[in-house]
Amino acid sequence: MDNKSSLQIDEKIVIESSKDRMLAVAYFEPPKNGGSSLTSEQIHEAIRKAGIKYGIKDETVNQIIYSRQYHYKYVIASGEKPIDGEDARIELQFDKDKLYSNKPKEKEDGTVDFKNLDMVYNVRQSDLLAVKIPAKDGVDGRNVLGQVVKAKKGKDVRLPQGKNTHASNTGLELLASIDGQLEYDEYNIFISPVYTVKGNLDASVGNIDFLGSVVVNGNVLSGFTIKAQGNVEVRGSVEDAVIIAEGNIVLAYGIQGMGNARLEAGGDIIAKFVQNSTLQAGGEVIAEAIIHSKVQAGNAIKVDMGKGSIVGGEAAAVNLISAKTIGSVMGAPTSI
Numbered sequence: 001m002d003n004k005s006s007l008q009i010d011e012k013i014v015i016e017s018s019k020d021r022m023l024a025v026a027y028f029e030p031p032k033n034g035g036s037s038l039t040s041e042q043i044h045e046a047i048r049k050a051g052i053k054y055g056i057k058d059e060t061v062n063q064i065i066y067s068r069q070y071h072y073k074y075v076i077a078s079g080e081k082p083i084d085g086e087d088a089r090i091e092l093q094f095d096k097d098k099l100y101s102n103k104p105k106e107k108e109d110g111t112v113d114f115k116n117l118d119m120v121y122n123v124r125q126s127d128l129l130a131v132k133i134p135a136k137d138g139v140d141g142r143n144v145l146g147q148v149v150k151a152k153k154g155k156d157v158r159l160p161q162g163k164n165t166h167a168s169n170t171g172l173e174l175l176a177s178i179d180g181q182l183e184y185d186e187y188n189i190f191i192s193p194v195y196t197v198k199g200n201l202d203a204s205v206g207n208i209d210f211l212g213s214v215v216v217n218g219n220v221l222s223g224f225t226i227k228a229q230g231n232v233e234v235r236g237s238v239e240d241a242v243i244i245a246e247g248n249i250v251l252a253y254g255i256q257g258m259g260n261a262r263l264e265a266g267g268d269i270i271a272k273f274v275q276n277s278t279l280q281a282g283g284e285v286i287a288e289a290i291i292h293s294k295v296q297a298g299n300a301i302k303v304d305m306g307k308g309s310i311v312g313g314e315a316a317a318v319n320l321i322s323a324k325t326i327g328s329v330m331g332a333p334t335s336i
Contacts, residue, residue, distance in 0.1 A: 082141035085154030162190030
């Protein structure tokens with residue numbers, strides 16, 4: 001008889017855990033040649049010696065104690081995976097698409113309104129610009145060996161605080177520090193107290209209604225309107241347009257209004273010349289020439305530089321009207 005083939009071999013349990021130690025399995029090799037089967041105590045002891053101590057599936061273990069298949073892998077323990085934290089995020093409190101878009105609006109009759117492009121995104125002091133949703137901590141997990149598996153922490157993010165903005169006391173809200181134009185460069189939000197038109201005010205820009213001051217580096221073309229709660233400065237010429245400012249209006253060249261232009265300023269109006277236009281200033285109107293225009297000033301009208309002439313139209317001031325020449329023999333009547 002082959003002694004080797006008649007050797008008794010007891011039942012064997014093999015316990016394996018996954019590489020990440022989040023799963024443990026057990027399988028059995030049968031007894032041979034009258035070898036003994038494993039007892040309940042031996043199975044529990046094998047699990048203990050394998051270091052399995054967390055997430056043990058008691059129902060499965062009890063099952064395999066009383067009935068089991070050989071060479072079949074039973075899942076006897078499962079770890080608890082960590083739940084990673086959530087990154088902080090910023091919720092903008094304005095329409096970013098509107099901020100970047102200058103697409104003209106379509107009117108009810110199907111025509112396109114090129115004058116009102118809403119390119120200026122006005123905000124007022126203390127307006128809410130952005131909200132920070134704080135990062136959330138994760139929940140640690142545990143593997144089948146009972147070891148803690150650390151969760152990833154949520155990453156923090158900074159408020160996009162730019163010039164003329166400030167954080168709230170909680171540090172979770174970004175507020176406007178001044179009235180002005182909202183600007184956003186994908187990194188910072190900032191408020192500009194001056195809205196600058198690089199070239200002409202035309203259909204590519206549209207009408208302007210701004211909480212601060214406006215500077216136009218080119219000309220203001222016919223039919224367009226500027227409204228500003230600060231000052232308005234035009235470094236080119238002005239056609240038959242409307243300019244209304246709570247502060248001063250300064251025109252580097254002048255205005256040829258063709259009878260339709262209107263300037264209204266809470267402060268002074270300063271222009272090289274004024275022609276065929278209507279002006280109303282809370283302070284002074286200062287020009288080198290006023291021709292065929294209707295001008296009113298809360299303080300004074302001063303036309304005593306350059307030609308210094310007021311010809312045609314009407315001029316009215318509370319305190320003073322001064323000019324080198326008023327009226328013309330060949331011109332239209334001039335009312336002072």
